[in-house]
Amino acid sequence: MSQAAPPVPRLAEVKPMTFADHVTNIFRLVIKELRSIRADPVMLVLVAYAFTISVNTVASGAVTEATNLSVGVVDEDGSDLSRQIAEALRRPTFQPPVQITASDIDPMMDQGKLLFVVEIPPNFEADVRASRQTGIQINVDATAVAQAGNGASYLRTAIANEIQRFRSGRDASVAAPINLVVRAAFNPNLKTSWFSAMTQVINQITMLTIILTGAALIREREQGTVEHLLVMPVVPTEIMLAKMIANGLVILVAAMISLQFVVHWWIGSPINGSLVLFLLGAAIYALVVAALGIMLGTLATTMGQFGLLAMPVLMVTQLLSGSSTPMESMPVWLQYVMKTISPTPHFVSFAQAVLFRGADISLVWRPLVAMTIIGVVYYFVAQRRFRRVIFGA
Secondary structure, three states: OOOOOOOOOOOOOOOOOOHHHHHHHHHHHHHHHHHHHHOOHHHHHHHHHHHOHHHHHHHHHOOOOOOOEOEEEEEOOOOHHHHHHHHOOOOOOEOOOEEOOHHHHHHHHHOOOOOEEEEEOOOHHHHHHOOOOOOOEEEEOOOOHHHHHHHHHHHHHHHHHHHHHHHHOOOHHHHOOOOOOOOOOOOOOOOHHHHHHHHHHHHHHHHHHHHHHHHHHHHHHHHOOHHHHHOOOOOHHHHHHHHHHHHHHHHHHHHHHHHHHHHHHHOOOOOOOOHHHHHHHHHHHHHHHHHHHHHHHHHOOOHHHHHHHHHHHHHHHHHOOOOOOOHHHOOHHHHHHHHHHOOHHHHHHHHHHHHOOOOOHHHHHHHHHHHHHHHHHHHHHHHHHHHHHHOOO
16 A cells, blocks of 8 residues: 655744834843943043043033133333233233243243233333323233133223223222123033033044944954844844944933933033933934944954044044034034034034023023934935845845
8 A cells, every 4th residue: 555645844934023122122132232331441441431521521621711821010110000011910810920031931932821911111101191192012822722812801891990000099890981792602601611621522422422332343344243143133234333333322221320320520611401312313313323333333343444444433423513613603514514414413402402501401402403313314325225234135
């Protein structure tokens, strides 16, 4: 009798993945990325340093305001008015003035001992009393450009006020026909450290998110672990989103801790706006620049190439973002270009409005929308590159 043919085994039907399956895969891949970051102590030290010591160093060290300026006085008049002018140069703007002779001006300024030298000519008080034309010469060491410009303005104002007070015999504000009152909003003491500390946090978010995200992709390509992902039941979008979310999450946590403990408590800068609103904008921005990091990671094959590629991108995005210099000081065409191709100017505008001026969502929704639109473009370009380079699709 003929035996019946054995049944042909049927292949298991592959069920289509649901949205919940994609979310689960992304969550597990995020955990994998976080464990990878935890296993890299050098990267963790870099992040901790960037959001603590680096922020405080930039805020307290790179001060451009006029403080503690060294001044020499050549008093060839020896009058009450000349002594009154010298006594008007007080701390914290100026150091106690040093009395020198005319022959000491060039040597002391060449050696960098004096930033300013005020020369008061003979018969200065007599000429002022008689309303005759006279003058005071101010020598400035312009190698320290920022302090020289601001300090010279303060020096002229101090001298003019003392002369006016001497001529009127009473306070210059009473003698002047118009009393100008200047009120500085949001930063009443005009402290550079308040502004530069928050600006440094913004710059660190940009730099570290791009570096961490791109480095995570390059590291897996160099170590060969990306091939493990190719045989797993995951799609390229899940892998890419996991890297963006995990690295962006680490940077956001570090940035919020830095704002609260370093900027607010250590440096003393007030935070006028909502930290929750800032966190929302920072999360959108972190995802945008993370997509940029993925895109740069697909253009480079080694960590060295990625570093060389990231440096000019970071320099352009930070120097032309409006954080170091106002956007209005740039050419108009460059302003439009940067606001079109880079999300950083929009995030700087958003962060300054929220943290300094206490703006709410009704005032900052435009930068959020602009960042989202630019982020969508970055994401689809990065996803296309990621599929082609990593998966060959």
